[in-house]
Amino acid sequence: MYHNPHTPSVANIKPAEIVSHPKDPAKLALFLHESFHLIEEDDAFFTSEQAAEKAYNELYGKY
Numbered sequence: 377m378y379h380n381p382h383t384p385s386v387a388n389i390k391p392a393e394i395v396s397h398p399k400d401p402a403k404l405a406l407f408l409h410e411s412f413h414l415i416e417e418d419d420a421f422f423t424s425e426q427a428a429e430k431a432y433n434e435l436y437g438k439y
Contacts, residue, residue, distance in 0.1 A: 389428045
């Protein structure tokens with residue numbers, strides 16, 4: 377589930393990869409939309425699209 381940083385009220389479910397950060401291989405990053413995003417303490421990750429959709433629907437209503 378990804379919140380648009382420019383429009384916080386917009387959220388989408390997008391597949392992403394957890395990878396080593398290219399500038400600091402000791403840290404992990406989320407690779408999404410062809411760019412790397414540092415993983416923050418309050419980030420939530422889902423093991424499947426169905427799990428993300430369930431959480432999205434609980435928070436925002438139907439996807």
